[in-house]
Amino acid sequence: MVRFYDPASREDQERVEAILQSAGIEYFLAEEPAAELGPSQIKVAEEDIPYAEKALQEARAGNQSS
DSSP, X not given: OEEEEOOSSHXXXXXXXXXXXXXXXOEEEEEOSXXXXXXXXXXXXXXXXXXXXXXXXXXXXXHHOO
């Protein structure tokens, strides 16, 4: 598993988790070493990085067009 995303807040983390879940991408939460940097790091399998990035980009594009 490699680091994919460092959420800035709990809400940001939940949003990205929901995107990954809806795309069927397995992920793992790792405790952030410095608590002031955010809640948890989101990690995915290295081979899933392109799919996770695409899902996040599509979600961002969908939110911008709303």
